[in-house]
Amino acid sequence: MELQEYLDQTEAVEQEGFKVDDEQKANWALRKIAQFQNQQKQNNELATIEISKIEDWNKSENERLQQSIDFFQSHLASFAMEQREKDAKFKSMKLPNGRIGFRKKQAKWNYDDKTLVKTLKENNLSDFIRIKEEPDKSSIKEAFQVSDGKVINPDTGQILDGVYVSEQEESFEVKVND
Template sequence: MNENYRLSDIFLSVEEEERETWKIDNDNTADWALDKIKESREEYERFEKVAMAKIEQVKAALDQEKKKMENETGFFESKLREYIETVKTKDTKTQKTYSLPSGKLVIKKDKEDFKLDKEKVLENLKKLEGYEDYIKTKEDLAWGDLKKNLAIADGQIINKTTGEVLDIEGLGVEVKSGKFEIKF
Protein backbone atom coordinates (compact mmCIF):
# COMPACT_ATOMS: atom_id res chain seq x y z
CA MET A 1 0.00 0.00 0.00
CA ASN A 2 2.86 2.35 0.74
CA GLU A 3 4.33 1.55 -2.70
CA ASN A 4 1.05 2.53 -4.40
CA TYR A 5 1.02 5.77 -2.50
CA ARG A 6 4.58 6.53 -3.58
CA LEU A 7 3.85 5.66 -7.21
CA SER A 8 0.87 8.01 -7.26
CA ASP A 9 3.02 10.77 -5.78
CA ILE A 10 5.61 10.22 -8.49
CA PHE A 11 2.91 10.16 -11.21
CA LEU A 12 1.35 13.40 -9.97
CA SER A 13 4.68 15.18 -9.85
CA VAL A 14 5.49 14.01 -13.42
CA GLU A 15 2.11 15.28 -14.65
CA GLU A 16 2.68 18.66 -12.97
CA GLU A 17 6.14 18.90 -14.53
CA GLU A 18 4.69 18.11 -17.97
CA ARG A 19 2.09 20.85 -17.58
CA GLU A 20 4.75 23.38 -16.63
CA THR A 21 7.02 22.49 -19.57
CA TRP A 22 4.30 22.02 -22.25
CA LYS A 23 4.05 24.94 -24.63
CA ILE A 24 2.07 25.98 -27.67
CA ASP A 25 4.64 26.51 -30.39
CA ASN A 26 2.64 26.33 -33.66
CA ASP A 27 -0.77 27.09 -35.20
CA ASN A 28 -1.92 23.46 -35.09
CA THR A 29 -1.26 23.21 -31.33
CA ALA A 30 -2.89 26.61 -30.75
CA ASP A 31 -5.96 25.55 -32.74
CA TRP A 32 -6.09 22.27 -30.79
CA ALA A 33 -5.95 24.25 -27.49
CA LEU A 34 -8.84 26.45 -28.70
CA ASP A 35 -10.87 23.31 -29.44
CA LYS A 36 -10.09 22.00 -25.93
CA ILE A 37 -11.26 25.27 -24.38
CA LYS A 38 -14.43 25.19 -26.47
CA GLU A 39 -15.12 21.55 -25.50
CA SER A 40 -14.50 22.32 -21.85
CA ARG A 41 -16.88 25.31 -21.90
CA GLU A 42 -19.55 23.36 -23.78
CA GLU A 43 -19.27 20.52 -21.27
CA TYR A 44 -19.60 23.00 -18.42
CA GLU A 45 -22.66 24.65 -20.04
CA ARG A 46 -24.28 21.23 -20.53
CA PHE A 47 -23.54 20.30 -16.95
CA GLU A 48 -24.82 23.69 -15.74
CA LYS A 49 -28.14 23.24 -17.61
CA VAL A 50 -28.63 19.80 -16.10
CA ALA A 51 -27.70 21.07 -12.64
CA MET A 52 -30.03 24.10 -12.90
CA ALA A 53 -32.89 21.83 -14.00
CA LYS A 54 -32.16 19.61 -11.01
CA ILE A 55 -32.08 22.65 -8.72
CA GLU A 56 -35.48 23.77 -10.03
CA GLN A 57 -36.81 20.26 -9.48
CA VAL A 58 -35.52 20.25 -5.90
CA LYS A 59 -36.94 23.76 -5.28
CA ALA A 60 -40.34 22.64 -6.57
CA ALA A 61 -40.23 19.60 -4.29
CA LEU A 62 -39.22 21.82 -1.36
CA ASP A 63 -42.06 24.27 -2.09
CA GLN A 64 -44.51 21.37 -2.23
CA GLU A 65 -43.26 20.05 1.13
CA LYS A 66 -43.48 23.55 2.62
CA LYS A 67 -47.12 23.88 1.55
CA LYS A 68 -47.84 20.44 2.98
CA MET A 69 -46.16 21.40 6.27
CA GLU A 70 -48.03 24.74 6.42
CA ASN A 71 -51.37 23.01 5.84
CA GLU A 72 -50.66 20.35 8.44
CA THR A 73 -49.31 22.71 11.09
CA GLY A 74 -52.07 25.23 10.36
CA PHE A 75 -54.66 22.54 10.99
CA PHE A 76 -53.07 21.43 14.27
CA GLU A 77 -52.45 25.01 15.42
CA SER A 78 -56.12 25.87 14.91
CA LYS A 79 -57.15 22.77 16.90
CA LEU A 80 -54.69 23.68 19.67
CA ARG A 81 -56.08 27.23 19.65
CA GLU A 82 -59.58 25.79 20.14
CA TYR A 83 -58.28 23.46 22.86
CA ILE A 84 -56.55 26.15 24.93
CA GLU A 85 -59.89 27.93 25.21
CA THR A 86 -61.33 24.85 26.98
CA VAL A 87 -58.66 24.38 29.68
CA LYS A 88 -57.57 26.33 32.74
CA THR A 89 -54.60 28.46 31.71
CA LYS A 90 -52.01 30.39 33.66
CA ASP A 91 -53.00 34.01 33.05
CA THR A 92 -50.76 37.03 33.33
CA LYS A 93 -51.37 40.62 32.33
CA THR A 94 -50.05 40.00 28.81
CA GLN A 95 -50.68 36.34 28.01
CA LYS A 96 -52.34 33.01 28.76
CA THR A 97 -50.18 29.88 28.86
CA TYR A 98 -50.82 26.18 29.10
CA SER A 99 -47.88 23.80 29.52
CA LEU A 100 -47.66 20.30 28.12
CA PRO A 101 -44.72 17.86 28.10
CA SER A 102 -43.92 18.60 24.43
CA GLY A 103 -44.32 22.37 24.55
CA LYS A 104 -46.27 25.36 25.72
CA LEU A 105 -49.40 26.91 24.25
CA VAL A 106 -49.38 30.70 24.46
CA ILE A 107 -52.06 33.26 23.67
CA LYS A 108 -50.71 36.78 23.80
CA LYS A 109 -53.47 39.16 24.81
CA ASP A 110 -54.47 42.22 22.83
CA LYS A 111 -52.39 45.17 23.89
CA GLU A 112 -53.31 48.81 23.72
CA ASP A 113 -50.43 51.08 22.89
CA PHE A 114 -50.00 54.73 22.06
CA LYS A 115 -50.25 55.76 18.43
CA LEU A 116 -48.16 58.91 18.12
CA ASP A 117 -47.79 61.75 15.65
CA LYS A 118 -45.14 63.76 17.51
CA GLU A 119 -45.60 66.97 15.53
CA LYS A 120 -49.36 67.13 16.05
CA VAL A 121 -49.11 66.23 19.74
CA LEU A 122 -46.44 68.90 20.26
CA GLU A 123 -48.51 71.50 18.43
CA ASN A 124 -51.60 70.67 20.49
CA LEU A 125 -49.83 70.33 23.85
CA LYS A 126 -48.64 73.93 23.46
CA LYS A 127 -52.28 74.98 23.63
CA LEU A 128 -52.94 73.15 26.94
CA GLU A 129 -52.03 74.40 30.38
CA GLY A 130 -49.89 72.24 32.68
CA TYR A 131 -48.07 70.33 29.93
CA GLU A 132 -45.12 72.71 29.44
CA ASP A 133 -42.78 70.25 31.21
CA TYR A 134 -43.39 67.72 28.44
CA ILE A 135 -42.26 70.10 25.72
CA LYS A 136 -38.52 70.30 25.20
CA THR A 137 -37.07 73.74 24.67
CA LYS A 138 -35.86 72.78 21.22
CA GLU A 139 -39.52 72.29 20.35
CA ASP A 140 -39.44 68.52 20.58
CA LEU A 141 -42.05 66.47 22.35
CA ALA A 142 -40.77 64.87 25.58
CA TRP A 143 -42.69 61.75 24.67
CA GLY A 144 -40.97 59.51 27.20
CA ASP A 145 -41.84 61.80 30.09
CA LEU A 146 -45.37 62.46 28.84
CA LYS A 147 -46.03 58.78 28.25
CA LYS A 148 -45.09 57.98 31.89
CA ASN A 149 -47.87 60.32 32.98
CA LEU A 150 -50.49 58.81 30.65
CA ALA A 151 -52.62 55.70 30.86
CA ILE A 152 -55.04 54.01 28.52
CA ALA A 153 -58.45 53.04 29.86
CA ASP A 154 -61.39 51.88 27.77
CA GLY A 155 -59.75 53.20 24.61
CA GLN A 156 -59.20 56.69 26.05
CA ILE A 157 -55.99 58.45 27.07
CA ILE A 158 -55.98 59.67 30.64
CA ASN A 159 -53.59 61.94 32.53
CA LYS A 160 -52.65 59.85 35.61
CA THR A 161 -52.10 62.93 37.78
CA THR A 162 -55.25 64.90 37.00
CA GLY A 163 -57.55 62.12 35.78
CA GLU A 164 -58.29 64.29 32.75
CA VAL A 165 -59.26 62.52 29.52
CA LEU A 166 -56.94 63.84 26.82
CA ASP A 167 -58.31 64.40 23.35
CA ILE A 168 -55.28 65.71 21.47
CA GLU A 169 -55.02 65.56 17.69
CA GLY A 170 -52.12 63.30 16.74
CA LEU A 171 -52.37 61.14 19.86
CA GLY A 172 -54.63 58.14 19.88
CA VAL A 173 -54.98 54.56 21.00
CA GLU A 174 -53.99 51.70 18.75
CA VAL A 175 -54.97 48.12 19.55
CA LYS A 176 -52.27 45.63 18.66
CA SER A 177 -53.83 42.26 18.08
CA GLY A 178 -52.69 39.42 20.27
CA LYS A 179 -51.48 36.27 18.62
CA PHE A 180 -51.33 32.55 19.23
CA GLU A 181 -47.90 30.94 19.56
CA ILE A 182 -46.49 27.52 20.25
CA LYS A 183 -43.12 27.48 21.98
CA PHE A 184 -40.79 24.53 22.31
Template sequence: MSLQEQAFQSQEMRESFVIDTKEKAVWALRKLAKIRREMEENQSIADKEIERIKLWLEDVNGALQKDAEYFESLLQAYHRMVLEENPKAKTIKLPHGTLKARKQEPDYIRDEEKLLAWTKENQPEAVKVKENVDWSTLKKMIVSTENGVAIDENGQVIEGITVVDRGIKFSVEVAE
Protein backbone atom coordinates (compact mmCIF):
# COMPACT_ATOMS: atom_id res chain seq x y z
CA MET A 1 0.00 0.00 0.00
CA SER A 2 1.41 3.41 -0.98
CA LEU A 3 1.86 6.31 1.43
CA GLN A 4 -0.92 8.17 -0.34
CA GLU A 5 -3.30 5.22 0.14
CA GLN A 6 -2.29 4.94 3.83
CA ALA A 7 -2.92 8.66 4.34
CA PHE A 8 -6.32 8.38 2.67
CA GLN A 9 -7.24 5.33 4.78
CA SER A 10 -6.04 7.11 7.94
CA GLN A 11 -8.20 10.14 7.02
CA GLU A 12 -11.22 7.87 6.52
CA MET A 13 -10.62 6.31 9.96
CA ARG A 14 -10.34 9.76 11.56
CA GLU A 15 -13.61 10.89 10.03
CA SER A 16 -15.45 7.80 11.28
CA PHE A 17 -13.94 7.76 14.81
CA VAL A 18 -16.26 9.12 17.53
CA ILE A 19 -15.65 9.48 21.24
CA ASP A 20 -18.80 8.12 22.84
CA THR A 21 -17.54 6.51 26.05
CA LYS A 22 -15.39 7.55 29.01
CA GLU A 23 -12.82 4.94 28.02
CA LYS A 24 -12.44 6.48 24.56
CA ALA A 25 -12.23 9.97 26.12
CA VAL A 26 -9.48 8.78 28.48
CA TRP A 27 -7.62 7.19 25.56
CA ALA A 28 -7.96 10.43 23.55
CA LEU A 29 -6.62 12.50 26.48
CA ARG A 30 -3.60 10.20 26.79
CA LYS A 31 -3.01 10.50 23.05
CA LEU A 32 -3.38 14.30 23.21
CA ALA A 33 -0.93 14.50 26.15
CA LYS A 34 1.62 12.46 24.19
CA ILE A 35 1.21 14.70 21.12
CA ARG A 36 1.64 17.87 23.20
CA ARG A 37 4.77 16.48 24.92
CA GLU A 38 6.24 15.69 21.51
CA MET A 39 5.42 19.21 20.29
CA GLU A 40 7.12 20.68 23.38
CA GLU A 41 10.21 18.52 22.75
CA ASN A 42 10.30 19.70 19.14
CA GLN A 43 10.00 23.33 20.28
CA SER A 44 12.81 22.81 22.79
CA ILE A 45 15.08 21.36 20.09
CA ALA A 46 14.24 24.21 17.74
CA ASP A 47 14.86 26.83 20.48
CA LYS A 48 18.29 25.35 21.22
CA GLU A 49 19.22 25.36 17.53
CA ILE A 50 17.98 28.92 17.09
CA GLU A 51 20.04 30.04 20.10
CA ARG A 52 23.11 28.25 18.76
CA ILE A 53 22.70 29.94 15.37
CA LYS A 54 22.19 33.36 17.01
CA LEU A 55 25.42 32.92 18.97
CA TRP A 56 27.25 31.89 15.79
CA LEU A 57 25.87 34.94 13.96
CA GLU A 58 26.93 37.31 16.75
CA ASP A 59 30.39 35.75 16.71
CA VAL A 60 30.97 35.98 12.96
CA ASN A 61 29.37 39.43 12.60
CA GLY A 62 31.03 40.96 15.67
CA ALA A 63 34.33 41.71 13.97
CA LEU A 64 32.55 42.71 10.74
CA GLN A 65 30.39 45.18 12.69
CA LYS A 66 33.50 46.82 14.16
CA ASP A 67 34.99 47.10 10.66
CA ALA A 68 31.74 48.62 9.32
CA GLU A 69 31.65 51.19 12.15
CA TYR A 70 35.30 52.08 11.49
CA PHE A 71 34.69 52.75 7.78
CA GLU A 72 31.45 54.65 8.49
CA SER A 73 33.33 56.94 10.90
CA LEU A 74 36.01 57.60 8.26
CA LEU A 75 33.34 58.40 5.66
CA GLN A 76 31.54 60.73 8.09
CA ALA A 77 34.80 62.56 8.82
CA TYR A 78 35.39 62.93 5.07
CA HIS A 79 31.85 64.26 4.56
CA ARG A 80 32.31 66.79 7.41
CA MET A 81 35.50 68.01 5.74
CA VAL A 82 33.70 68.41 2.39
CA LEU A 83 30.79 70.23 4.11
CA GLU A 84 33.18 72.70 5.72
CA GLU A 85 34.55 73.59 2.28
CA ASN A 86 31.15 73.51 0.57
CA PRO A 87 28.06 73.80 2.84
CA LYS A 88 25.79 72.82 -0.08
CA ALA A 89 27.43 69.36 -0.41
CA LYS A 90 24.78 67.63 1.68
CA THR A 91 24.75 64.65 -0.69
CA ILE A 92 27.85 63.13 -2.21
CA LYS A 93 27.17 60.49 -4.85
CA LEU A 94 29.92 57.95 -5.40
CA PRO A 95 30.08 54.82 -7.57
CA HIS A 96 29.51 52.47 -4.61
CA GLY A 97 27.14 54.51 -2.49
CA THR A 98 25.92 57.91 -1.38
CA LEU A 99 26.91 60.02 1.61
CA LYS A 100 24.08 62.11 3.03
CA ALA A 101 24.02 64.82 5.69
CA ARG A 102 20.70 66.11 6.97
CA LYS A 103 19.99 68.53 9.78
CA GLN A 104 17.77 66.84 12.34
CA GLU A 105 14.88 68.31 14.24
CA PRO A 106 15.79 69.10 17.85
CA ASP A 107 14.84 66.59 20.53
CA TYR A 108 12.56 67.90 23.28
CA ILE A 109 12.82 66.55 26.82
CA ARG A 110 9.48 67.23 28.45
CA ASP A 111 8.17 67.32 32.00
CA GLU A 112 4.51 66.61 31.22
CA GLU A 113 3.10 68.03 34.46
CA LYS A 114 4.92 71.38 34.23
CA LEU A 115 4.30 71.58 30.49
CA LEU A 116 0.57 70.91 30.87
CA ALA A 117 0.22 73.52 33.62
CA TRP A 118 2.07 76.14 31.55
CA THR A 119 0.10 75.29 28.39
CA LYS A 120 -3.28 75.49 30.17
CA GLU A 121 -2.39 78.96 31.42
CA ASN A 122 -0.62 80.36 28.37
CA GLN A 123 -1.75 78.38 25.30
CA PRO A 124 -5.08 76.70 26.19
CA GLU A 125 -5.85 75.98 22.52
CA ALA A 126 -2.90 73.55 22.53
CA VAL A 127 -4.46 71.37 25.27
CA LYS A 128 -6.31 68.23 24.23
CA VAL A 129 -9.23 66.98 26.26
CA LYS A 130 -9.91 63.31 25.64
CA GLU A 131 -13.23 61.77 26.67
CA ASN A 132 -13.90 58.06 26.57
CA VAL A 133 -16.28 55.55 28.14
CA ASP A 134 -15.26 53.89 31.41
CA TRP A 135 -16.19 50.45 30.14
CA SER A 136 -15.72 48.60 33.44
CA THR A 137 -18.22 50.95 35.15
CA LEU A 138 -20.73 50.87 32.31
CA LYS A 139 -20.54 47.09 31.96
CA LYS A 140 -21.68 46.73 35.58
CA MET A 141 -24.80 48.77 34.73
CA ILE A 142 -25.95 46.40 32.00
CA VAL A 143 -28.78 44.42 33.57
CA SER A 144 -29.99 42.17 30.81
CA THR A 145 -29.67 41.58 27.11
CA GLU A 146 -32.23 40.37 24.63
CA ASN A 147 -31.86 39.87 20.90
CA GLY A 148 -28.52 41.66 20.86
CA VAL A 149 -29.86 44.73 22.69
CA ALA A 150 -28.11 46.05 25.83
CA ILE A 151 -30.35 47.52 28.54
CA ASP A 152 -29.28 49.51 31.61
CA GLU A 153 -30.65 49.11 35.15
CA ASN A 154 -33.47 51.59 34.38
CA GLY A 155 -34.65 49.65 31.33
CA GLN A 156 -33.20 52.13 28.84
CA VAL A 157 -31.64 50.75 25.68
CA ILE A 158 -27.92 51.50 25.65
CA GLU A 159 -27.07 52.80 22.21
CA GLY A 160 -23.74 51.86 20.73
CA ILE A 161 -23.64 48.33 22.13
CA THR A 162 -24.62 45.19 20.29
CA VAL A 163 -24.58 42.06 22.40
CA VAL A 164 -23.18 39.01 20.65
CA ASP A 165 -23.80 35.66 22.32
CA ARG A 166 -20.56 33.73 22.03
CA GLY A 167 -21.98 30.40 23.11
CA ILE A 168 -20.08 27.88 25.19
CA LYS A 169 -16.31 27.69 25.04
CA PHE A 170 -14.85 24.23 25.38
CA SER A 171 -11.26 23.60 26.32
CA VAL A 172 -9.22 20.51 27.03
CA GLU A 173 -6.71 20.45 29.85
CA VAL A 174 -4.38 17.49 29.76
CA ALA A 175 -2.89 16.34 33.05
CA GLU A 176 0.87 16.15 32.85
Protein backbone atom coordinates (compact mmCIF):
# COMPACT_ATOMS: atom_id res chain seq x y z
CA MET A 1 0.00 0.00 0.00
CA GLU A 2 1.33 3.43 -0.93
CA LEU A 3 1.80 6.10 1.70
CA GLN A 4 -0.90 8.29 0.15
CA GLU A 5 -3.43 5.43 0.25
CA TYR A 6 -2.53 4.68 3.87
CA LEU A 7 -2.93 8.32 4.90
CA ASP A 8 -6.27 8.53 3.06
CA GLN A 9 -7.55 5.44 4.88
CA THR A 10 -6.34 6.51 8.32
CA GLU A 11 -7.93 9.92 7.93
CA ALA A 12 -11.08 8.26 6.53
CA VAL A 13 -11.85 11.04 4.12
CA GLU A 14 -14.44 10.60 1.41
CA GLN A 15 -14.80 13.06 -1.45
CA GLU A 16 -18.60 12.98 -1.42
CA GLY A 17 -19.87 15.18 1.36
CA PHE A 18 -16.31 16.17 2.22
CA LYS A 19 -15.95 19.50 3.96
CA VAL A 20 -12.85 21.23 5.26
CA ASP A 21 -13.77 22.16 8.81
CA ASP A 22 -10.50 21.79 10.69
CA GLU A 23 -6.75 22.15 10.15
CA GLN A 24 -6.22 18.40 9.74
CA LYS A 25 -8.67 18.23 6.81
CA ALA A 26 -7.22 21.41 5.31
CA ASN A 27 -3.75 19.87 5.48
CA TRP A 28 -5.07 16.64 3.96
CA ALA A 29 -6.68 18.64 1.10
CA LEU A 30 -3.36 20.39 0.47
CA ARG A 31 -1.57 17.04 0.43
CA LYS A 32 -4.12 15.71 -2.10
CA ILE A 33 -3.66 18.79 -4.29
CA ALA A 34 0.13 18.28 -4.19
CA GLN A 35 -0.37 14.61 -5.11
CA PHE A 36 -2.60 15.52 -8.08
CA GLN A 37 -0.23 18.27 -9.23
CA ASN A 38 2.65 15.80 -9.07
CA GLN A 39 0.66 13.36 -11.21
CA GLN A 40 -0.06 16.16 -13.69
CA LYS A 41 3.66 16.93 -13.82
CA GLN A 42 4.48 13.27 -14.46
CA ASN A 43 1.81 13.09 -17.17
CA ASN A 44 3.21 16.20 -18.84
CA GLU A 45 6.76 14.83 -18.73
CA LEU A 46 5.64 11.53 -20.26
CA ALA A 47 3.60 13.34 -22.93
CA THR A 48 6.57 15.59 -23.75
CA ILE A 49 8.81 12.55 -24.24
CA GLU A 50 6.24 10.82 -26.45
CA ILE A 51 5.57 14.00 -28.44
CA SER A 52 9.31 14.39 -28.97
CA LYS A 53 9.55 10.82 -30.28
CA ILE A 54 6.62 11.37 -32.64
CA GLU A 55 8.07 14.67 -33.88
CA ASP A 56 11.44 12.97 -34.52
CA TRP A 57 9.70 10.17 -36.43
CA ASN A 58 7.64 12.69 -38.42
CA LYS A 59 10.75 14.72 -39.30
CA SER A 60 12.65 11.61 -40.38
CA GLU A 61 9.79 10.30 -42.52
CA ASN A 62 9.15 13.68 -44.13
CA GLU A 63 12.85 14.16 -44.92
CA ARG A 64 12.88 10.76 -46.64
CA LEU A 65 9.74 11.61 -48.58
CA GLN A 66 11.13 15.05 -49.52
CA GLN A 67 14.19 13.35 -51.02
CA SER A 68 11.87 11.34 -53.27
CA ILE A 69 9.90 14.48 -54.18
CA ASP A 70 13.14 16.32 -55.01
CA PHE A 71 14.29 13.36 -57.13
CA PHE A 72 11.15 13.40 -59.29
CA GLN A 73 11.02 17.20 -59.49
CA SER A 74 14.59 17.33 -60.80
CA HIS A 75 13.71 14.80 -63.52
CA LEU A 76 10.58 16.77 -64.41
CA ALA A 77 12.67 19.98 -64.57
CA SER A 78 15.12 18.27 -66.94
CA PHE A 79 12.22 17.09 -69.11
CA ALA A 80 10.76 20.61 -69.18
CA MET A 81 14.14 22.07 -70.14
CA GLU A 82 14.33 19.57 -73.03
CA GLN A 83 10.87 20.69 -74.14
CA ARG A 84 12.00 24.33 -74.03
CA GLU A 85 15.10 23.49 -76.11
CA LYS A 86 12.82 21.93 -78.74
CA ASP A 87 10.34 24.83 -78.61
CA ALA A 88 11.49 28.23 -77.29
CA LYS A 89 7.86 29.22 -76.63
CA PHE A 90 7.27 26.26 -74.26
CA LYS A 91 5.81 27.51 -70.97
CA SER A 92 3.88 24.60 -69.48
CA MET A 93 2.38 21.18 -70.09
CA LYS A 94 -0.85 19.93 -68.60
CA LEU A 95 -0.91 16.23 -67.78
CA PRO A 96 -3.56 13.99 -66.16
CA ASN A 97 -1.85 14.15 -62.74
CA GLY A 98 -0.79 17.77 -62.74
CA ARG A 99 1.09 20.45 -64.61
CA ILE A 100 4.75 21.22 -65.19
CA GLY A 101 6.14 24.44 -66.52
CA PHE A 102 7.92 27.69 -66.04
CA ARG A 103 6.51 30.74 -64.33
CA LYS A 104 8.00 34.20 -64.26
CA LYS A 105 8.56 35.40 -60.69
CA GLN A 106 7.85 38.87 -59.39
CA ALA A 107 10.87 41.06 -58.75
CA LYS A 108 12.02 40.92 -55.14
CA TRP A 109 12.47 44.22 -53.36
CA ASN A 110 15.20 44.29 -50.71
CA TYR A 111 15.09 47.15 -48.23
CA ASP A 112 17.65 48.71 -45.94
CA ASP A 113 15.11 50.54 -43.78
CA LYS A 114 17.50 52.95 -42.05
CA THR A 115 19.14 54.07 -45.28
CA LEU A 116 15.83 54.32 -47.09
CA VAL A 117 14.22 56.44 -44.35
CA LYS A 118 17.26 58.73 -44.35
CA THR A 119 17.09 59.12 -48.14
CA LEU A 120 13.35 59.79 -48.07
CA LYS A 121 13.82 62.48 -45.41
CA GLU A 122 16.70 64.11 -47.32
CA ASN A 123 14.58 64.27 -50.47
CA ASN A 124 11.45 65.62 -48.74
CA LEU A 125 9.53 62.41 -49.42
CA SER A 126 8.22 62.00 -45.87
CA ASP A 127 4.82 60.95 -47.26
CA PHE A 128 6.45 57.56 -47.80
CA ILE A 129 7.47 57.22 -44.16
CA ARG A 130 5.03 55.59 -41.78
CA ILE A 131 4.99 56.78 -38.17
CA LYS A 132 3.44 54.49 -35.58
CA GLU A 133 1.90 56.27 -32.60
CA GLU A 134 0.92 54.39 -29.47
CA PRO A 135 0.74 55.21 -25.76
CA ASP A 136 3.68 54.33 -23.51
CA LYS A 137 1.57 52.43 -21.00
CA SER A 138 4.29 51.65 -18.48
CA SER A 139 5.32 55.33 -18.28
CA ILE A 140 1.69 56.34 -17.85
CA LYS A 141 1.28 53.92 -14.92
CA GLU A 142 4.37 55.41 -13.24
CA ALA A 143 3.61 59.10 -13.86
CA PHE A 144 -0.14 59.34 -13.22
CA GLN A 145 -2.34 58.68 -10.20
CA VAL A 146 -5.61 56.76 -9.98
CA SER A 147 -8.72 58.00 -8.20
CA ASP A 148 -12.11 56.29 -8.48
CA GLY A 149 -10.99 54.50 -11.63
CA LYS A 150 -9.90 57.71 -13.33
CA VAL A 151 -6.29 58.41 -14.29
CA ILE A 152 -5.22 61.88 -13.15
CA ASN A 153 -2.18 64.00 -13.91
CA PRO A 154 -0.77 64.76 -10.43
CA ASP A 155 0.73 68.09 -11.58
CA THR A 156 -2.41 69.57 -13.18
CA GLY A 157 -5.26 67.47 -11.79
CA GLN A 158 -6.44 66.87 -15.36
CA ILE A 159 -8.22 63.56 -16.02
CA LEU A 160 -6.61 61.49 -18.76
CA ASP A 161 -9.31 60.39 -21.22
CA GLY A 162 -8.98 57.03 -22.94
CA VAL A 163 -8.02 54.96 -19.93
CA TYR A 164 -10.04 53.67 -16.98
CA VAL A 165 -8.73 51.58 -14.11
CA SER A 166 -10.98 48.87 -12.74
CA GLU A 167 -10.05 47.38 -9.40
CA GLN A 168 -9.87 43.61 -9.22
CA GLU A 169 -11.32 41.47 -6.46
CA GLU A 170 -9.15 39.37 -4.23
CA SER A 171 -8.44 35.94 -5.56
CA PHE A 172 -8.15 32.80 -3.48
CA GLU A 173 -4.80 31.10 -3.76
CA VAL A 174 -3.59 27.65 -2.79
CA LYS A 175 0.13 26.89 -2.62
CA VAL A 176 1.33 23.45 -1.76
CA ASN A 177 4.80 22.52 -0.62
CA ASP A 178 6.80 20.43 -3.05
